[in-house]
Amino acid sequence: MSVLLHAIADRALADPPRGLRGAALEFVAAGPLGVWASPVEGDAATRDDAFDHHRVVEALCARQPCLPVRFGTRAADAEGARSLVSARAEELARALERVGRRRELAVTLLWLDAAARPGRGHAVEGGPPGRAFLERKRAAYEADERQRSRAEALARALEAGLSADQADVRHAFCPSPLVALSTAILAPAGEADAMKERVVRVASGLGGVRAVVSGPWPPYTFAGAT
Amino acid sequence: MNELEAEGLTLLELTDRLLHRGVVLTGEATISVAGVDLIYLGLNLVLSAVETMEQHKRKSA
Numbered sequence: 001m002s003v004l005l006h007a008i009a010d011r012a013l014a015d016p017p018r019g020l021r022g023a024a025l026e027f028v029a030a031g032p033l034g035v036w037a038s039p040v041e042g043d044a045a046t047r048d049d050a051f052d053h054h055r056v057v058e059a060l061c062a063r064q065p066c067l068p069v070r071f072g073t074r075a076a077d078a079e080g081a082r083s084l085v086s087a088r089a090e091e092l093a094r095a096l097e098r099v100g101r102r103r104e105l106a107v108t109l110l111w112l113d114a115a116a117r118p119g120r121g122h123a124v125e126g127g128p129p130g131r132a133f134l135e136r137k138r139a140a141y142e143a144d145e146r147q148r149s150r151a152e153a154l155a156r157a158l159e160a161g162l163s164a165d166q167a168d169v170r171h172a173f174c175p176s177p178l179v180a181l182s183t184a185i186l187a188p189a190g191e192a193d194a195m196k197e198r199v200v201r202v203a204s205g206l207g208g209v210r211a212v213v214s215g216p217w218p219p220y221t222f223a224g225a226t
Numbered sequence: 227m228n229e230l231e232a233e234g235l236t237l238l239e240l241t242d243r244l245l246h247r248g249v250v251l252t253g254e255a256t257i258s259v260a261g262v263d264l265i266y267l268g269l270n271l272v273l274s275a276v277e278t279m280e281q282h283k284r285k286s287a
Contacts, residue, residue: 008249050244070248084251092249106239182239214236220243224250 003028003037003081004049005073006056007066007218008092009100010034017059020052028078030085033092035069036060037081061218065100067092068218095223103192103216105199107183109154109209111147114178148173151180154206158183161202170221180209184221192216 004020012027012034019025019038027034038056050071057068075081085092151173158181159169168186175182187195196213203211 005251050241054240054244068248070246070250071244073249073251088251095249104243106236106243108235108239110235182242212232212235214239217240217243220247223248 001039001041002074002076003078004040004053005069005075005081005084006036006038006053007060007068008033008035008085008096008223009060009064009066010093010096011064013060013063017056019056020049025056026078028081028085030082031089033085033089033096035081035085036066037075037078040074057218061103065096066218067096067100067223068220069223099186099219099222101189102219102222103187103189104219104221105185105187105192105196105213105215106217107158107181107185107199107203108179108212108214109151109181109183109203109206110178110212111180112208112210144174147180150208154181154209155183157206158202161205162198168222186219186222187216 003026006019006025009027010033012029016025016027016036019036020040021038023038023040026037026039028037036056053071057066060066061068075084155171155173158164159166162169162185164185170184172182174180185195185199193216196216200211200213203213
């Protein structure tokens with residue numbers, strides 16, 4: 001038996017949600033903070049477990065400020081969980097104060113012209129094989145650079161349209177050939193839905209891409225104590 | 227963009243957050259999913275998402 005960790009918080013709840021696989025959720029106090037954890041037998045590893053962890057985190061974050069813990073983080077027992085949180089208590093308390101009440105939105109921008117982009121297998125006619133190989137590499141590199149520049153411009157336009165604080169936005173540029181930008185935006189407490197409407201409006205106005213806006217979710221991307 | 231594509235993307239964004247983001251507590255904790263299967267789980271999720279989208283597409287065709 002071990003414990004799977006779900007979220008850092010600063011107090012227990014009188015009536016907490018059910019834990020993983022319906023188990024009783026335990027608040028393991030660690031000084032001014034604590035961590036919500038579920039007892040698990042064997043490996044808590046399935047796809048259902050991942051989404052059940054999300055359900056628990058969602059339910060907790062809806063009721064109190066909290067920091068989601070990455071799925072799969074385990075400790076041998078409650079004492080082990082306590083020592084993990086205690087070791088970083090100050091750092092975690094600051095992160096909890098900054099983002100614990102806030103929600104996260106995800107913006108995915110898909111290239112409209114992804115199919116037209118020369119890929120790594122783009123053929124260059126004529127010349128010896130060695131030269132053709134280098135030409136293909138150069139073409140692919142230049143295409144990557146162009147796409148990256150376009151993605152960076154989209155990110156700037158998105159931030160400008162939202163008047164967002166840079167600390168509240170994280171971008172992943174060109175994470176796949178089809179995706180220009182995957183962005184996480186931290187919404188002010190209590191304003192996630194209104195923020196989402198603004199994000200949809202701004203993202204939909206960006207040229208050359210299609211936008212999908214998801215969330216609000218617990219602040220997974222911003223929970224890492226820094 | 228149809229609704230199913232949007233659903234698939236939302237699922238992938240959420241999966242990415244569950245597996246790669248959130249507070250990382252090191253030390254005695256083991257950040258693992260069935261030993262070495264973290265990557266497998268991620269792939270499984272992605273494949274399932276695609277599979278589900280395909281099923282929906284077939285049904286709506």
